[in-house]
Amino acid sequence: MKVAIIHDWLVSYGGAEKVLEEQLALFPQADIYTLLHKLGSQSPLIESKQIRTSGLQRLPIGDHRKLIALMPYAAEQFDLTSYDLVLSNTFAIVHGVISTPDQLHMAYVNRTMRYAWDTYHQDLAAFGVGGGIKRLAASLGYHYLRLWDLAAFQRPDLVLANSPFSAQRLQKYYHREAQILFAPVDTEQFAPAETRDDYYVTVGRLVPLKGIDLMVKAFTTSGRRLIVIGDGPQLDELRAMAGPNIEFTGKLSSPQVAEILSRARGYLAMAEEDFGIANVEALASGTPVIAWGQGGVRHTVQHGKNGWLFAKRSSESLNAAVEQFERLDWLSPQLIAQSAQQFSGAAYRASLRQQINSALQRREQEN
Structure with a gap:
């Protein structure tokens, strides 16, 4: 054929x-x-x-x-x-x-x-x-x-x-x-690390629809550590508004992204994606997803099990969701990673x- x-x-x-x-x-x-x-x-x-x-x-x-x-x-x-x-x-x-x-x-x-x-x-x-x-x-x-x-x-x-x-x-x-x-999702590229670090991460092109400005605003206010992976036209604007606790890595290789995802405390998503491959890559790394609950994320992230979904797209709602997230006991990274295998x-x-x-x-x- x-x-x-x-x-x-x-x-x-x-x-x-x-x-x-x-x-x-x-x-x-x-x-x-x-x-x-x-x-x-x-x-x-x-x-x-x-x-x-x-x-x-x-x-x-x-x-x-x-x-x-x-x-x-x-x-x-x-x-x-x-x-x-x-x-x-x-x-x-x-x-x-x-x-x-x-x-x-x-x-x-x-x-x-x-x-x-x-x-x-x-x-x-x-x-x-x-x-x-x-x-x-x-x-x-x-x-x-x-x-x-x-x-x-x-x-x-x-x-x-x-x-x-x-x-x-x-x-x-x-x-x-x-x-x-x-x-x-190439789930074989991702796996949980043996230990976790105290940072959150997001991956994507730095454009308005991704909502990374809301993440930067939220984490500059809270002081929690955030790693932003990717580049795009908003980079200079985001750097100007970011506190010292926020790191911009630029574009990284796939192995570098997998390494950072595998050790993160949580993954952030603020865009209304049709599916959201990066969300599933985070899950395959054993990392729970904290996301605005609109779009395809509702079909990949199970609220309270392998992630936390919130209703309003704002920096205040994101900080509130992270605070709730940190008070809960979560599935093991291995079980979270298993939840991604259906999308392999x-x-x-x-x-x-x-x-x-x-x-x-x-x-x-x-x-």
């Missing part, structure tokens, strides 16, 4: 790219298509593959976000007619690639274009889009994206969502029923293979 895996863009390494690695483990001979590729931005596994890019790759524009209006057209230009299976690993655009009637197109949804739908108004405000011509242009652009996005999600033969939270959004905005296939890469690959085989069998019966 000839397989094409389509990925939105390869310009940084995060959760969707970890999913791509598991898909490549299942289909090592698959061809990779992506709208844009920043050479050297990916893991050795991904970089070792032949990566086919769109015409956008030739444009002299460094910020891929400035090309979003051209991406629907660019995705539709990929010629995929020679493949039996088209697997779109989407978080923005590539579910809209065009396949033929005799091909199986399966879309795995890491997240949808929330900035065009449910977070539209707050994202415009966050990026400083006020009134006047700038607001009108942005509104018309997003209106076009919404129309295209709705049509594009009707193209896959089968849609897989990475959590019930994602599936609910797919039904509401796109009227698509989605099968649940939880995102894969092996479990993902087995379920994905089963979904593909079932879909192919249904097509044969229909024909």
Whole structure:
């Protein structure tokens, strides 16, 4: 079976790219298509593959976000007619690639274009889009994206969502029923340390939606030690507001991240993620998760067992949650780590293979 895996863009390494690695483990001979590729931005596994890019790759524009209006057209230009299976690993655009009637197109949804739908108004405000011509242009652009996005999600033969939270959004905005296939986590990379240190940790890109500013504010007030792993456009702003008890490591290697996670007292999460791979990586390290209880975290963290969920997204609520967390007796790190195994890469690959085989069998019966 000839397989094409389509990925939105390869310009940084995060959760969707970890999913791509598991898909490549299942289909090592698959061809990779992506709208844009920043050479050297990916893991050795991904970089070792032949990566086919769109015409956008030739444009002299460094910020891929400035090309979003051209991406629907660019995705539709990929010629995929020679493949039996088209697997779109989407978080923005590539579910809209065009396949033929005799091909199986399966879309795995890491997240949808929330900035065009449910977070539209707050994202415009966050990026400083006020009134006047700038607001009108942005509104018309997003209106076009919404129309295209709705049509594009009707193209896959089968849609897989990475959590019930994602599936609910797919039904509401796109009227698509989605099968649940939880995102894969390389749990074998993580294990509890023999001893714990007295610090908390968070991992992620330093952007507003992650809520790291709220963590920094909370821990600057409380004086507890916090390690922030990752980089991004908010780094200077966060450093300026942080107390001496807060450490910014920048981007670290996977083994370095695993080491810090394994010795942490707790892991912090303040974003509404569709799934939240980093949360499960913390659990696999035997580290309980303290999180704002919205989004996919509700399906990975069991309140009072392997973590603590709180209702209000604020620095005050986070400090109150940490105080409650520290008063409780918790499961052993080994039992917390076991709770992450249901999200392993092996479990993902087995379920994905089963979904593909079932879909192919249904097509044969229909024909």
